[in-house]
Amino acid sequence: MKNTSSTKEKIAEALKNKMLTTPFEKIRVSDLIxxxxxxxxTFYYHFEDIYDVLKWVVETDIVNVLKVGLNNEDWEGSLLELINYLYNNKEICSCFYNISDRAQVKKFLFSEVRLIVVNFILSYNNMIYEEDDTLDFIIDFYVGAIINTLERWSLGGMRTTPEELGKLIIITIEGNIKNALYRMRMINKNNI
Structure with a gap:
């Protein structure tokens, strides 16, 4: 298993290095081999094609980037790490986004960004997450807003810095989620 993982990482690293000097569409499997x-x-044992390598690179990198902040229960840090990853890997992320089914990209990002928002709610509420339709709606609403904001920023050429974008997102969601949670509690309290 370790050998499989290290071979995949070796192929992924070769693709990243090749993309520094060669446009993605000109890179061939033979180059990576x-x-x-x-x-x-060996290549085809691990990946279907070069597009599969690119997808694996981005998904693995994003999961690893978010894991650090989430392990420290630092939702702001996780969000900023994600934004910085997208910014520092523009070429790779742009290729990934252009070759992938956008619905699949959003589905992947949704599950990862959802962890950030859930972490924020847990840190704000000092509570344990329990499934609740209203709470899930609030979480999913803001996850969608973050993903669409990141998509527009990426496709728009990333004109604001990662720090500026992160600050805007944090300010916006922090106040609004707190307000939505407060109002949700008030409504639930009055319905008891």
């Missing part, structure tokens, strides 16, 4: 000193069957 040569750079990694592996056989063609």
């Amino acid at each position: 040569k750079d990694c000193n592996i056989t063609r069957p």
Whole structure:
């Protein structure tokens, strides 16, 4: 298992390095095979094609970036790490976004960004997350807003810095989620 993981990482690293000097559409499987000193069957054992490598790179990187902040229960740090990752890896993320089904990209990001919003709510409320339709609606609403904001920022050329964008998102969601949670509690309290 460790060998499989290290081979995948080796191929992924070769793709990242190649993308520093060569446009993605000009990179071939044979380039990666040569750079990694592996056989063609080894490559295809791990990945379907070069697009599959790119998808794996972005998804693995994003999960790893978010894991650090979430382990520290730092939702703001997790969000800023995600924004910085997108900014620092513009070329890779742009290729990933352009070659992937946008619905699949959003679905993947939704599950990852949802962890950030749930962490915020838990830190704000000092509570344990329990499924609740109203709470889930609030979470999903803001997750969608964050994802759409990141998408527009990415497609718009990332004209604001990651720090500025992160600050705007944090200010916006922090106050609004707190207000929505407060109002939700008041409504639930009055319905008891």
